[in-house]
Amino acid sequence: MPSGASTAESKRIATVLFDEVTKERDVTSFDRYAADPLHQHNPQSYDGIAAAKEQFTSAFAANPDLSISVKRVIADGEYVAFHHHFKSSPEDRGAAVIDIFRVRAGKVVEHWDVIQPVPEKSANDNTMF
Template sequence: MAAAGVLSGGAVTAAAASPQPVPATWADGGNRQTAANKAMVVHFYDQLFNHGNLAVIDRYVRPDYIQHNPNSPDGLDALCHFVTGLRAAHPDLHVTIERAIADGNLVMLHSNSVTDPGTKGQAIVDIFRIQDGKIAEHWDVIEQVPDTTASGNDMLSTLSTPRLRWPDPRVSTSASKRVASALFHGVTAGRDVTAFDRYASDPYYQHNPQSPNGIAAAKAFFASTFAANPGFSVSVKRVIAEGDYVAFHSHYKFAADDPGFAILDLYRVRDGKVVEHWDVIQPVPEKSANDNTMF
């Protein structure tokens, strides 16, 4: 669940790419098609944004490509135009993919996009839906990386052990999903902050920039949020899980007429407890370049 940073805005741009090849472990676990989807998406991302290889658009993206980034229209021409403009404006663009998670026909990338050297850039989550071997649909959530955080943790690193950036194939995906879902739904839908006591474990590493580490801080934040916002609601749009990582892509609202926030909450589950949390938060804009909403 997003913690105190729910009220902070994030810059709205499209995502960039990974300069490194896919680690072999990223393809472990799951079925062969899911692993192939993940490898294809990471390759596409790298070639398109880091190398400006526009040929991968025709090769890997369906002609009826659906776009949920509010700054971009649907279709291949719009994607080509965006990439060309982005690379022209930021020739030193560099993106590091910290995590790649695949679940059925969905692939999620959790990245740090640095458009200009010396800046901290943006934390970005991209979600791709694969259909018949090609990218059919895209969602993203984008937030500016701040200079400092309440916990002292950055927005993207892994602090819990073992310090693997990619999903651990030795961990049961279904078991991780059960634990993370019990915590997430228990708190957001059930408004039961004691779910942290049952399903999380201290030091509960926190990567939301405005929240300290620990279960006590998370409980205090949600208790105060519920008290101050009786109309608070969370609508989960999709869940993506692999190994010890579980992600919830949701629409958070503080009142019925609130446009709200697109938020991606990411949990790491170890030994049956949630031990680490990342999120990326973006306000839902009033207007969009497409008619698809951010969800």
Template sequence: MRATTMSAENKKIVTHFYDQLFSYGNLDVVDELVGTTYTNHNPQGVDGPEGLKGFITFFRKTFPERTKTTHRALAEGDLVLLHSESAAAPGATPSAVVDIYRVEDGRIVEHWDVIQPGPETVVGGHDLFTTISEPVASQPDPNADTAENKKLVTALFHELAVEKDPTVFERYAVESFIDHNPQHADGVAAATELFTGLFAGNPEVTIDVKRVIAEGDYVAVHHHLKLNPDDRGFACIEFFRVRDGKIVEHWDAVQPVPETSRNENTMF
């Protein structure tokens, strides 16, 4: 019960902080809720509360009409994850933004993110954000078995990352699961074909799972995908919705790891 209460308290802290900072530019919330040891893994960001204030000031000056809409929020323990839609101006093609914050003693002390520009075309016909599977709800189901759902998605990634088995979705997903990745078609057959090609064409590919955050029927996986040992790779955050013991829907955000960074924290 204490862990559940802590997760809820941390989610409240982060969602309030995020709304005040990005919707209103309220820098006072940084002094109120950000720790002095704040570590930023965004390659364009710097550490510390003052660095965060500087970034937000620059961001809002550069993009005065930018809009942000948070579609789902997950919290587990000291980690809170927000999946948001961000557009440079009303009507502009939005990017998918996934932020992960670590909260310690009521203050935000660490941040990771993955940002993916919105695509011009999509294979499956779905946007990057909407929940389609029934029951339609973007926020976690409080009655769902978080532990079992996390166990299922963790097992899937083990079989992908360690065993490199492209058939995993045949065991862990419904046949016609919905895929919001703009380059992927729906369903098990398409996922099997995708990973069969990935493993065959990149025999040294690695999928290094960094953290898994689960709440209710939603499970998010933050990982580092590298096609070969010399590849800088991609920062990836994937969401899975699990209903009745099977994956029914999938979203993700993928960002190439840049050659240079303003900090030494890595994206992971």
């Protein structure tokens, strides 16, 4: 653990940021819990706190019924992963998403995501969640 951050502290910081942004729609949480530049690994996202705030503000404005239902949180040292069901509206099947955050010196410094649409039909009876 190069940053010296404990798993518990990394999980706390990432969870507060994730919950404040996704549940409370408080994009100013990036100012408190992320370092600038916030390094994005999604090729459709720009680096930086201002870009992250704009991306979420635009998404909330375009999709007022957007919902994110966290299914599990996994933390190990400075890495914290959220597995969640992302839906742009109640009738949307949505996507299974894993967001991964890296926490250093008390701030989120990096973000990755993996997104898989929820299909209409599945080859098995298991859910994606």
